[in-house]
Each structure stands twice: as structure tokens, then as C-alpha cells.
Amino acid sequence: MADKPDVGLTLDGGQACSICHGSERRVVSGIGRGFEKLTTVICTGCGLLQSHPMPTAAELERFYAVDYRKKYKSTYEPKPKHVYRYAPGAYQRVAQLAALAGPEQRRFLDIGSGSGEILYMARRMGFDVTGIEPNTGYAQYTRAQLGLPVQNCNYEQADLPKEHFDILNLNHVLEHLPDPLASLRFLNGLLRPGGILCVAVPDIAHTSHAPWTRFHYAHVHNFNHDTLKAMVLKSGFVVLPESTASTTLIARKTGAAFCDMPQRMEENYHRLWCGLTAPTSVAGHVASRRGIGRFLGKLYRYPKEYLLAKAHGSPRAILDHVFRQMETARRA
Template structure:
């Protein structure tokens, strides 16, 4: 980074108003690397200045490896994206009537596009990342166009619904992207844009900006940018934690006046929120505890839901089944041998308790604390053995938890005997 760079001026002109007068919001990315993020004093749009990478090569080959650690989606990534796809479906349901033709820009691993395809919609995806794009096409049989939007959208091609989930912030020219998408909407069509909210305080302050996000928006800057590029605003909403901003847009009427590019007070608003989002303020809020709890619950849920050897398509078919009106498979019955082993473990526990606690330990002068500690260790070994037997029967993880749940009452024997 150029150390002599004037903190009141940007190298890159504002994508909304064209100005160069800025203030610096941050000098570090969430990875700890140098990253200068500025906000326009005239309109409040924020961006990385200078650019942290060459966008085309980064998103074609490096992005997924840098942020997911894998060239193609792993099962846990598929499960997470599949759950997000169900949430996104709920957001766009009002515009899915009549089997519209849909374009998903930045289709990633294809989980959202596959859900719409399973629902009977004609959907096309555009994805610049080679690994994820090819995976989506080959695994789910999707119409995925590898490359960037400007190169892969045919002249005159139009859609009833276009979605661009967490992609606009990655583009080098978000205004031109919105203008191109506005031209690809049929009359009465809708464009759904979702981006991170620059005013969010749910994440750690150190994670507010990073190399992959070239631009950062709030509702005012995104709405103004959309209106200046041929779109009108139908709906704007924030996620429950304030982290994501979703905007539904329609082709603008030719008679609609062009809004001013400047937004009075928006720079002060954005700069104030970012400056006030300090590590101390964040630590004293409920956000870090909620996020930690959510991550723990998510990790447990993933461990339960993922099945060894299951491919992405089978995983999504199982996840999407209820939404598609498909019967949920009944839980498989536990093998008779497993139940027999569990019953034997209970009998063994009673025998051990009777012999060890009432006879051997007492006869050798053990304290009650030491006796209980050894007894609980023995019972934990019994439970682990039962679960190991269940694993040897190749039960799903959900079934292993059932076995563990039935075995857990063994630990209560000292309290009732």
C-alpha cells in the first residue's frame, strides 16, 4: 500500500457519485492484512481503495480456496448452503408463481439453483469460479455458465426473476452490474439483491472488512445506486441480526426522475456506526455470545446431519424433501443386537454397582468420592462400548445419539441405588 496516499482522497472514484473525497474507515482486513477501506463523503458508499487483488483471476481460481479451503464444496459446505437456499426461497416465493424463468448470478456450488430446479422452475446460473461452477453442473445437472456476468449474459436475453445473493459487493463496477441486470428483466420482472450491511454490528469489528468485498453498502447507498441504474425499489429488509441487507427491485419507469448521486448525512451515519463498533462495545453486547452459541449449535447439527459417504445431491434431496412435499424417510429401527447389547450393559452396570460399591470398595476402605469416581468411569466405558457397537453397525449419527441417550441413564444408578 502506498504510504503517501492522502487519507482524504481515493485512488478509485466513487461508483455512485464519482467523487474522490473520502474518509478512512479501516486499514486492516479480517485476516489482519493491510486493507484500506474508505467511505465517500458525498454519498456514504464504502470500498477498498486501492484494489486488494486482480478480480478476474482471484474469483476464477483463488476465491473458494482462500475462503473455503477447497476447490469444490465439501459436505459441510453443501449442507450449510442448502439451509441458506431454503431461507432464500422463502424470501422470493411471492415472485415464483407461474414458473418464471430465473437467473441466479454467482450460483456458487448450485444449491439454490438445484432447489428451484427441483421445484420445477427453469433456472440458469452464472458462476466465475471454475471448481464450484463445474461441480454444480456435473453434480446437479444444472445449466451453469462458467464465467463473468458481462461475458455470459447474451444480448437481449431476459428473465422473469434474477437473484444475486452476496455477489454485488464482489464486483468491480456494481453500478454497471445493476444496469446490466435491469436490462435483462422482462416487464414486471424482479431483481433480488442481497449484500452484507456495512452498518452491521453483529460481527467482530475486526471482521467488518476483508479482501473479497470490494464494496460495502447500506440501504441508502444501495437504493440510490439501483435507482440511478434503471431500477425502482419494491422492498428493503434487514436480517434479524442486521448483518444482511436484501432489496427487491423492478425495472424503473421511464418517467421516473433520476435521483441525485449525493446522499445527505449518509457518510456521517456510516462512519459513525463503524467508529462506534469497537472491540469493547462488541464484547459488552450480546452479539459475540449469540454467535458463539449459534456456531456451537451449528457444529453439533452438522455432525448429526452429515452421513459418511453421502454425496451432495443425496444430501440436498434429503434436506429439500419436506419443502418438495416428499415423505420424510422413517428413522431406521435399531438392530436387535444393539438393543440386546444395551440391555446387557444395564445388567452389567447393576452387577458392577452391587459388587464394586457394596463389597470390594467398602471392604478396602475407599472413600465415597473415590468409589463414585471409579464407578462413573466404568459406566462411561460401558456407554462408549455401546456406541462403538452401534457405529460398527454403520448407523447414522442421529441414531448414535439415540443409543447414547438410552445409555446415559446408567450414570444415574449411583443416585438411586
């Protein structure tokens, strides 16, 4: 990335950063996934990364409704192997949230419900579930194949009563939103007092992905632990100690007024800048320990997922099998 002529270019005079209120950005990359032209900038006051220019709301709505799943998953609806791949993690996520919820906290909202694994596991654990999924194919799939109550729209268009839900799950959603702070504050209003938010995003500081796949059009923002936590705290939540230390955070609604004070994090910016602009060649990454490890892991995992998913048949049968298997292991 360091050999790109525009990397390091400083941009000024743009919209104030929602975390630190600064306006200075530096170009950190000029390419996206598939070596497509994509400019990504980093805020020099805190380290928040975003696409430049930001796509319009109409462009994003069209992209997620029609093109997103086909572009990144090459399918209009989930494949059985994907259901099998995501089911264990979905069970673990819901079990973690269920352990934090009180007996009266049963209303579970999943925004960006995707192929429905989290929503299905939540229903199996006794929650009253609601899903929001903007992609038409995936929303139709979750209604028809899994019998889940999913609205095919974005959260702003959805029929969602205020202060109604007890648990709100955002699994790899926030990075797709053009104004994540405003979105978190809006979603805060959907939770009842003491409601639980679980938000997970990819960690841009993670080193397992090749530099030429790190940025892509679908992710208009990129976070690390510090920037994600700052967003959550400024949106009326307190982060619970049960959260992970990376970019999966569990927080509880405080009821306090939103914090509008700027939060400067120059050290976080410098740390991210140095990591993201360190030169890495294609051959160097492929030959590295992490590159070889990911490649070998896929060679083992993908055929296994395909065969196991095929053996169990329908998506419901796959999810029910994983649920029973993990329930047995948890109670052992």
C-alpha cells in the same frame, strides 16, 4: 480501528461516486480480515465504502476464478456441511421469489451461483434455470454433482440473451464488483419487462462481526440499506414492499430510463462513520454479548451440520431432503 494512524485521512480528486457524484473519501480502516493490510474508504457524500486502490479487472478475475473459495472456505469445492447450512435459506429465497412471479415468469438466472443451492431449489420449484459462476471448482461441482446448467465465467463473458430472463438473483455478488452501478444497469438489460431482481449483500452496519473481520479483499464495495437501495433505484428498478428492510432487496424492472441525478446522503455517511470508527478491542468484542452468542452458536451448529450432512450422503440427497422438509412445513 481508531488507533490506526491513517484512519480519518481525507482523499480527494478521485473518481466521482456513482451514487452522489462526490469525490471526497475518508479512510475508515487500514486493516482487513486476518489483520492484512487493506485500505477501505468511505464516500463523505453518501456513505458508500470501497477498497482503495480498487484492484484491477485482471486481478479480480484471477482471484475469483482460482483463489477466492480456497482462501475463504479452505476448499476447492463445497463441503457437505456447507450444502446443509445454506439449503434452508436457498429454499426460502426461491419460495419468496416464486410467490411474486407470474405463471409465465419461469426463466431464472442466478449470477454468482456458488455451490448451487438456490439454483437447485429453483429447478425443484419448476423454474427453467441458468447459472453463472466464475470459480472453476464450484462451477465444475454444480455441473457434475447437481446436474445444473452453469457457465464457468463472469457475467460479462457469459452467453446471456438480452431481455430473456424473468428472475435474476444476485446473492452476495454485488459487493465483489468494481463498478456495481454499471453492473446492475447491464443486468437490467437481461430481464424481460416486469422482470424481478433479488439482490443481497452483507450489511456493513451490522454489529455481529468483529471489527477486524469486517473488511476483506474479496469485498471491494460495502453497503448498508441506504446505499444499496440508491444503487438499485438508479438502475431502472422499483423496490417492492416484499423486500426486507436491510440489505436484501427485491425489485421489479420499470422500463424507465436510468436515473443519473446525484443522490446526496450525508446523514447516512455520518451514521456509518461513527459506527465503523467506534473503538472496539479484541477482548471487548469476544467478551460482549454478541461475541459470546456467535461463539456458542457455532459450537452447537457446526457439529450438527456435519453429522446431518454426513447422514444424508450426496449433495443432491441433502438438498432433496431439505426441500421435502420445508415444503411439508410450508403446506402444513
